[in-house]
Amino acid sequence: MKKLVILLLSLVPALLLTPHLLAEETVVIEKAWIREAPPPVEVLAAYMVIKNPTDKDIILTDAESSRFKHIMFHQSMLENGIVKMRHVENIVIPAHSSFEFKPGSFHLMLMGKDKILQAGDKVQLRLFFENNEPVEVLAVVKKIEAEEE
Amino acid sequence: MSSASGKTPLILLALAALLAGAFLFLSLDKPQRIAHTQQKIPGLLWPAPKPLTVFELRDQNNTPFTLEDLKGRWSMLFFGYTHCPDVCPTTMTLLDSVVDELKSEKKSAPQVVFITIDPERDTPKHLADYITYFNPDFRGLSGTPEKLSILTGQLGILSMKVDDQKTGKEGYIMDHTASIFLIGPEARLIGVFSPPHNKEDIMQRYLEMRKFIEKQASS
Numbered sequence: 431m432k433k434l435v436i437l438l439l440s441l442v443p444a445l446l447l448t449p450h451l452l453a454e455e456t457v458v459i460e461k462a463w464i465r466e467a468p469p470p471v472e473v474l475a476a477y478m479v480i481k482n483p484t485d486k487d488i489i490l491t492d493a494e495s496s497r498f499k500h501i502m503f504h505q506s507m508l509e510n511g512i513v514k515m516r517h518v519e520n521i522v523i524p525a526h527s528s529f530e531f532k533p534g535s536f537h538l539m540l541m542g543k544d545k546i547l548q549a550g551d552k553v554q555l556r557l558f559f560e561n562n563e564p565v566e567v568l569a570v571v572k573k574i575e576a577e578e579e
Numbered sequence: 580m581s582s583a584s585g586k587t588p589l590i591l592l593a594l595a596a597l598l599a600g601a602f603l604f605l606s607l608d609k610p611q612r613i614a615h616t617q618q619k620i621p622g623l624l625w626p627a628p629k630p631l632t633v634f635e636l637r638d639q640n641n642t643p644f645t646l647e648d649l650k651g652r653w654s655m656l657f658f659g660y661t662h663c664p665d666v667c668p669t670t671m672t673l674l675d676s677v678v679d680e681l682k683s684e685k686k687s688a689p690q691v692v693f694i695t696i697d698p699e700r701d702t703p704k705h706l707a708d709y710i711t712y713f714n715p716d717f718r719g720l721s722g723t724p725e726k727l728s729i730l731t732g733q734l735g736i737l738s739m740k741v742d743d744q745k746t747g748k749e750g751y752i753m754d755h756t757a758s759i760f761l762i763g764p765e766a767r768l769i770g771v772f773s774p775p776h777n778k779e780d781i782m783q784r785y786l787e788m789r790k791f792i793e794k795q796a797s798s
């Protein structure tokens with residue numbers, strides 16, 4: 431019994447020194463939002479930051495929402511003054527780093543909305559990862575400001 | 580035969596040297612001249628602003644929009660499509676804030692004209708709600724591909740449907756020129772703002788170009 435207590439006590443400092451092992455050693459999604467679009471527009475874009483605090487690369491493979499027919503990953507890019515948008519199969523979030531979906535760059539392309547979304551609405555998205563549990567995220571619809579591009 | 584073939588390389592060599600010299604002269608000379616006249620305002624097409632020629636399109640209210648609508652005022656033209664979820668709405672929002680800020684500074688703002696490169700889906704009816712969302716004063720133009728190409732051809736607008744099975748037929752993507760074109764009151768192309776766009780930068784260059792052209796006109 432005494433031995434067990436000592437063993438447990440000796441573990442305490444180790445646990446205190448590595449709190450992230452207990453709490454945050456998983457994918458974290460921050461700043462998820464959807465750009466409000468004019469009413470007739472059928473496709474919307476969602477943006478967010480995905481943090482990977484783990485020691486392994488994490489691969490985002492798919493996303494879905496009951497509010498949209500399907501979701502894809504897209505990248506907007508500029509080439510010689512021409513704006514292009516391309517479908518991207520996977521998003522790799524390297525170990526101990528983060529990945530940002532942002533205007534003019536990578537975005538989640540939300541296609542086939544069920545009804546008009548307005549600033550303030552919240553949309554549940556589910557993200558699927560390779561070798562990781564799916565993550566639910568609540569994205570807020572908001573208007574983009576000119577400074578945000 | 581042997582003497583002729585012996586001479587040929589020499590002649591060719593001399594010709595090549597001459598061409599190379601001429602090329603070098605031209606290539607050195609031209610950028611310097613351009614740099615000299617344009618160094619004041621990037622994107623300004625001076626001394627040869629391009630006069631636009633007649634075209635006929637319709638705006639979101641089905642009102643005709645022709646070359647005449649570009650005369651007697653300054654205009655900013657942007658080409659895009661409403662099914663573009665990322666870059667086009669960003670640019671439209673930016674143009675709205677440019678106009679807004681110019682007005683709040685009591686400066687004369689340009690008319691903003693959005694022209695679709697996707698007439699298949701962007702009918703005037705569809706454009707109406709789209710344009711109003713950003714700014715009810717904006718004009719949103721569409722027309723048949725032939726009628727659109729009369730204007731896009733003059734400005735060198737490139738656009739193409741992307742062959743992407745995954746995105747699907749109804750959700751097809753378009754690649755397109757993302758520049759903003761500044762048209763002066765004589766319906767001439769005065770300046771081109773290349774992407775990526777920045778509000779302050781566009782405002783400043785617009786005001787500078789405007790001032791410059793007005794000075795030319797009065798002198």
Ligand SMILES: [Cu+2]
Nearest residue numbers: 504515539664
């Ligand atoms: Cu997209």
